[in-house]
Amino acid sequence: MRLGGRWTADQAPAVEAAAARIVAGGPARLVIDLGDIERLDTLGAWVLERTRAEVEAAGGSLAYLRARPEHRTLLGEVVIRGEPPAPPKRLGFALGFLDGLGRQVARGGQEFATGVAFLGEVVAACGRVALRPRSFRGTAVVNQVQQMALNGAPIIILISFLVGGIVAQQGIFQLQRFGAQTFVVNLIGLLILRELGVLLTAIMVAGRSGSAITAEIGSMRMREEVDALRVMGLDATEILIVPRILALMISLPMLTLIGDLAALAGGGLTAMVYGGLTVDQFLARLQAAVGVHHVTVGLIKAPFMALTIGLIATIEGFAVEGSAESLGRRVTASVVKSIFMVIVLDGLFAVFFAAIDF
Template sequence: MALGGRWTADQAPAVEAAAARLAAAGRGAALAVDMAGIERLDTLGAWVLERTRAEIEAAGGRLAYLGAAPEHRTLLGEVAARGAEPAPARPGLGPVMGALDGVGRATVRAGRECVEGIAVLGEVIAACGRVLARPGSFRGTALVNQIEQVALNGAPIIVLISFLVGGIVAQQGIFQLQRFGAQTFVVNLIGLLILRELGVLLTSIMVAGRSGSAITAEIGSMRMREEVDALRVMGLDPIEILIVPRVLALMIGLPMLTLIGDLAALTGGGLTAMLYGGLTLDQFLARLQAAVGVHHILVGLIKAPFMALIIGVIATVEGFAVEGSAESLGRHVTASVVKSIFMVIVLDGLFAVFFAAIDF
């Protein structure tokens, strides 16, 4: 058979029709195809020809291309080399074995992600060591800009959410404690709960959803536009240029936001206690001073940098995992937020057990 004309995307219907006739003629037979008459061949035409060849060979026939121009032969070779391999067939599993298979695959995937996170953490620490050895190479402007993005721009939403949550906790606590005539103990409740646990946890979750997702989206977009590869070509370390300022900004900004959020939550709880519990401002402050100490404030502030580091590492891992599609970017941004929130809660629980064990 002889092929001619333009095998290009704008001729797709004619190309598909010719390929169908070619596949029908070559089924179960040896077929030689003369490509000397093809005027132009693009990726679509080469892919259709390669698909047709695979169909003929699957049906027991053979197909050979003759007289192809060098550029056409090169394109056909590239398409054949990059052809998608079929997924390996999975054996039929029952419902129980299927569930166990899913759990096993998820466990292996989680283990790989944990290893990747540890590797990125090691690279960040190594980059910080290089920055300490050569302070002149550090871009302080980038750090200040990231602190502005994380802390300054994020402060209003943190204050609002913390204020509302503090008021809600105080209101529910008063309603329950009024049954026992102990509504004044709501000050102890909101003071300890907010300073030790709720303040830093709410702030970390908000930062994970706001700044962590932004870091993943930024790094992922750079990956899609090959800007990360461009940095490597120029001899620059992407970890030192892109990641270190962002991680340091998170570790500096999250404790600041935690302290601001604690103050906002205590303010909301205090106003609610005065409105619903009948407490005066002097009574609230006196009770708060008697209920909490400096070590309660330190408990929340000590957790903050570690939670910031976890958020930064997860955001970085997911950002570098983005591939060349918008779907991949959205999937990894979502994964970054979900994993960060999960790990923040896990880390908070570990810290709670640790501080309870040392009676701090």
């Protein structure tokens, strides 16, 4: 068959009549020549695709011949799809629980594989930057360090100071029963320098900087700025990800050290108020209880936690779709996953350092 004329909305009656004549022939192997069509709009394309679906449903086939590129694109956009699949049958409580658990495990495995692949992309991007030092965006790294470390230091100092004071207070109340309240200095020093300082700082950074990274990249995805970078021949990984991850790996150790000092100050002040210790006694006891390796343990963990936070934040940012709901969901997932992985990583390091007696 050869079609001609205007297959547009203003010619709807004629278009419908022509489509009816095509279907009236019954199931057959049809080839429709679209080369003489003057103009085709959405209505005409939809009628043609509806006709094709009706012919195929009756057992025939229909193919297009000499379709212009713009007409073929429009026909592809209005393609008639089959009936949506029926919703799955509801499972019982036990089977539903097992099904949900299996899906979560499978999703976790997929996310782990995605994270490893993304880590490889970041390492490769860092290698390219190392081979081409001129492409290194030092200004962006400095700006991110300012946003993460300098602007985030006040809240880290405040939270760490308060937590150090709370831990010291509860420790004094418990140790007073045995007349060993002076050992609260050992408790504060070891707990804060080895575990609590870096863990608390990493959680705060995940909630503050990690969510900001996800929101920034997600907003760029929504405005198609990431696609624009790729169209211009620029590497989005080198421009958007590498500076932020490097800034996190620089900022988190600094914030950890600042948080440790603030927590020790809060714990020392509380020990002086509730435990009756003097400044000299507190410092002497602290120097005897902790060593440089205790500080090193906390600082060793910080870059790995920063890398984990940065990878999760950027992965979730690039997964944002074109809606505000998707952005909010990904930001929430970024914070939750980062905090969870930071705690898991801290536990693994604790087991490792205990095994090597460090």
